[in-house]
Amino acid sequence: MRPLRGAPLLTLLVLLGPVTAGLVGTLAPALGVFPALGGRALSLAPMAALAAWPGLPGAVMLSVGVGLAATVVSLAIVVLFVAGWQGTRAMAGLEQALAPLLSVPHAAAAFGLAFLIAPSGWIARALSPWATGWERPPDLLIVQDPLGLAMVAGLVVKEVPFLLLMTLAALPQVRPAQRMGVARALGYGPVTGWLKAVFPCVYAQIRLPVYAVLAYSMSVVDVAIILGPGTPPPLSVQVVRWMADPDLTLRFQAAAGAVLQLALVIGALGLWRLGEVVLGRLGRVWAEAGARRQGDGVLRLAGLGLAMLATGAVIAGLAGLGLWSVAGLWPFPEAWPETVSARSWLRHGPGLLAPGLETLWIAGAATALALALVLACLEAEHRFGLVPGARSLWLLYLPLLVPQVAFLPGLQGFALMLGVDMGRGAVILGHLVFVLPYVFLSLAAPWRAWDMRYASVAAALGAGRGRVFRQVRLPMLLAPVLTAAAVGFAVSVGQYLPTLLIGGGRVQTLTTEAVALAAGGDRRAIAVTALAQTLVGMAGFALALAAPRILWANRRGLRAG
Amino acid sequence: MAGLRLEGLRITRAGVPLVALEAEIAPGEVLSVMGPSGSGKSTLLSAIMGTLAPSFAMTGLVWLDGCEITRQPPEARRVGILYQEELLFPHLSVGGNLAFGLPRAVRGRAARAARVAAALAEVGLAGFADRDPATLSGGQKARVALMRMLLAEPLALLLDEPFSRLDAGLRAQVREMVFARARARGLPVLLVTHDAADAAAAGGCVVELG
Numbered sequence: 001m002r003p004l005r006g007a008p009l010l011t012l013l014v015l016l017g018p019v020t021a022g023l024v025g026t027l028a029p030a031l032g033v034f035p036a037l038g039g040r041a042l043s044l045a046p047m048a049a050l051a052a053w054p055g056l057p058g059a060v061m062l063s064v065g066v067g068l069a070a071t072v073v074s075l076a077i078v079v080l081f082v083a084g085w086q087g088t089r090a091m092a093g094l095e096q097a098l099a100p101l102l103s104v105p106h107a108a109a110a111f112g113l114a115f116l117i118a119p120s121g122w123i124a125r126a127l128s129p130w131a132t133g134w135e136r137p138p139d140l141l142i143v144q145d146p147l148g149l150a151m152v153a154g155l156v157v158k159e160v161p162f163l164l165l166m167t168l169a170a171l172p173q174v175r176p177a178q179r180m181g182v183a184r185a186l187g188y189g190p191v192t193g194w195l196k197a198v199f200p201c202v203y204a205q206i207r208l209p210v211y212a213v214l215a216y217s218m219s220v221v222d223v224a225i226i227l228g229p230g231t232p233p234p235l236s237v238q239v240v241r242w243m244a245d246p247d248l249t250l251r252f253q254a255a256a257g258a259v260l261q262l263a264l265v266i267g268a269l270g271l272w273r274l275g276e277v278v279l280g281r282l283g284r285v286w287a288e289a290g291a292r293r294q295g296d297g298v299l300r301l302a303g304l305g306l307a308m309l310a311t312g313a314v315i316a317g318l319a320g321l322g323l324w325s326v327a328g329l330w331p332f333p334e335a336w337p338e339t340v341s342a343r344s345w346l347r348h349g350p351g352l353l354a355p356g357l358e359t360l361w362i363a364g365a366a367t368a369l370a371l372a373l374v375l376a377c378l379e380a381e382h383r384f385g386l387v388p389g390a391r392s393l394w395l396l397y398l399p400l401l402v403p404q405v406a407f408l409p410g411l412q413g414f415a416l417m418l419g420v421d422m423g424r425g426a427v428i429l430g431h432l433v434f435v436l437p438y439v440f441l442s443l444a445a446p447w448r449a450w451d452m453r454y455a456s457v458a459a460a461l462g463a464g465r466g467r468v469f470r471q472v473r474l475p476m477l478l479a480p481v482l483t484a485a486a487v488g489f490a491v492s493v494g495q496y497l498p499t500l501l502i503g504g505g506r507v508q509t510l511t512t513e514a515v516a517l518a519a520g521g522d523r524r525a526i527a528v529t530a531l532a533q534t535l536v537g538m539a540g541f542a543l544a545l546a547a548p549r550i551l552w553a554n555r556r557g558l559r560a561g
Numbered sequence: 562m563a564g565l566r567l568e569g570l571r572i573t574r575a576g577v578p579l580v581a582l583e584a585e586i587a588p589g590e591v592l593s594v595m596g597p598s599g600s601g602k603s604t605l606l607s608a609i610m611g612t613l614a615p616s617f618a619m620t621g622l623v624w625l626d627g628c629e630i631t632r633q634p635p636e637a638r639r640v641g642i643l644y645q646e647e648l649l650f651p652h653l654s655v656g657g658n659l660a661f662g663l664p665r666a667v668r669g670r671a672a673r674a675a676r677v678a679a680a681l682a683e684v685g686l687a688g689f690a691d692r693d694p695a696t697l698s699g700g701q702k703a704r705v706a707l708m709r710m711l712l713a714e715p716l717a718l719l720l721d722e723p724f725s726r727l728d729a730g731l732r733a734q735v736r737e738m739v740f741a742r743a744r745a746r747g748l749p750v751l752l753v754t755h756d757a758a759d760a761a762a763a764g765g766c767v768v769e770l771g
Contacts, residue, residue, distance in 0.1 A: 385615030459635035461662040475652040557651030557695035
């Protein structure tokens with residue numbers, strides 16, 4: 001099977017080709033080179049124009065501040081929770097909620113949170129007027145606050161489930177039960193012991209996901225549009241604004257901003273790495289100092305409380321969206337709408353059919369392509385005895401580390417230069433860049449853990465490699481394959497910037513529709529659209545969970561794993 | 562020249578010698594290879610099957626019924642194997658597992674089903690074709706695994722400690738069944754085990770590894 005041999009290379013090309021081309025296509029106009037718009041010579045004018053923008057210091061501070069804060073807080077919550085509750089029923093409960101939580105698109109979670117914490121949101125309504133005395137929504141800037149705190153919160157509620165999943169996946173390899181047994185026997189409290197004996201090895205495994213969270217939080221656009229401040233906005237949002245400006249000369253400035261965004265992310269990652277080294281040293285000193293219990297009880301409760309708060313916020317936010325989508329008259333400060341009706345769904349629903357179908361098309365195609373490539377890679381790895389090294393993991397993470405806003409404008413620039421019409425096909429390939437790593441990461445471990453002796457038995461029974469793959473390995477691993485597909489599908493459904501920039505504004509998905517509604521403030525339209533987006537993402541997970549149960553209803557050996 | 566012959570078989574990993582074996586097993590005979598875990602017993606079987614991991618290197622030749630099969634892909638060698646676990650495919654029914662092993666040459670749905678039913682009846686499992694393998698007892702699984710392998714009409718049988726997980730009573734029974742079926746079909750059998758009782762029951766030559 002010659003073509004299979006080329007699968008890893010093709011995958012790498014699909015993954016890194018757009019990133020590299022996009023970066024080149026961004027860097028050139030940032031240095032003044034963009035022949036289609038008359039830029040033919042190297043010049044520092046775009047950089048100068050960027051530097052002259054009065055909002056720049058604020059935008060840079062927001063980007064860096066929000067990114068670092070969201071990452072530190074998310075990681076801290078996950079670490080405290082896992083430290084205090086590893087192997088307990090609370091942990092098992094949250095694990096159950098992880099898959100649906102992960103499938104909630106960032107935009108929908110951000111809208112849900114906004115509906116909770118806004119001055120006229122559910123929390124204020126629940127406390128008014130009896131506790132607050134408010135008869136009308138207070139004039140407070142909670143959502144889109146200038147410090148970006150709401151945006152940090154919106155990122156944290158989505159990154160906590162992600163980092164938790166990554167931590168839980170890494171945990172078994174460091175054999176936490178044995179380590180904790182030793183630590184507890186030496187008199188260490190559960191949290192102190194975990195932090196000293198387990199965390200350093202777990203962190204080494206989740207380092208790349210943490211970097212991805214940092215890069216993402218610094219450069220995210222949809223969450224920033226919904227929850228972040230507007231004047232100035234975080235740098236990435238301003239870049240997108242310039243990109244969308246009818247004045248095409250602003251593209252130079254946008255490219256300069258995108259390059260700065262990339263530099264900021266690289267700088268922040270460097271800073272983070274430095275922090276790792278320093279904290280690692282201090283941690284070693286702390287571990288060797290021998291303190292057995294340091295606020296274990298309090299930390300344990302804080303871990304549980306914060307984890308519950310983060311997950312609860314997403315769930316309550318979705319509930320709030322649900323209520324708004326069916327709310328008739330709902331004056332402040334009532335906690336519940338006075339009337340309930342399907343009017344909003346009837347009014348906005350039909351208009352969502354076309355973007356809904358587009359979403360399904362794009363997500364379905366991107367997921368199918370990703371799955372085919374990942375399966376081909378894993379099968380090639382198996383057949384040719386390829387041993388993927390640490391470097392291949394870095395390459396897989398690269399599209400998640402390079403800010404979207406740093407390379408997507410470049411791709412758009414190439415299209416403009418070549419006069420190519422970037423339609424749905426290009427958007428699908430753009431989504432593939434982000435879908436593929438997630439599909440690979442979620443399928444690789446169960447695929448590699450499969451007992452290879454099944455293949456030996458099948459071969460001894462006369463089955464060739466193709467038949468072993470199709471009739472033995474794939475059916476046995478149906479559940480993880482479908483789960484990986486559902487993850488990829490949800491990732492695609494949630495994509496905002498690739499759809500917007502590669503589609504040139506002409507490809508409309510539920511996500512671009514929902515984010516476009518953010519400025520308008522029509523809560524019912526937002527609720528209907530964001531819920532539709534969430535439902536599409538969750539439907540994939542529902543199918544992935546249901547299909548193996550139905551197909552293998554009569555096969556007990558496949559239901560345990 | 563019938564039987565299984567290993568001619569100057571040497572397996573190394575990163576240049577370090579692991580196993581070296583010269584052997585000839587006549588049809589219906591059993592060669593027991595004994596050795597502690599880590600002595601390369603399973604690696605030896607992989608080499609004969611053609612599923613040796615790329616980190617190993619092998620020299621020497623494997624002959625089966627006068628044909629040199631060293632370079633053939635595993636599925637073309639007609640070398641059967643039974644592992645410690647039964648490794649019944651969990652997504653197929655008991656009958657489906659047996660049909661998986663049945664050669665394509667047996668044509669027609671009815672003919673294939675009849676062969677499967679006959680194989681099940683031969684080991685006292687008549688009527689089990691539609692069962693989920695996960696619902697079988699240990700002894701039943703062992704019998705299904707054996708018949709699945711025999712239906713594929715192998716020319717030799719490798720046994721990778723296939724009895725070590727069974728409890729004492731069942732163990733003797735399954736062991737007797739496997740050796741009897743192999744003898745009846747005139748298969749050369751290579752048994753690797755760390756249990757002297759298995760080797761004694763096999764009744765053939767014994768080679769010590771490691």
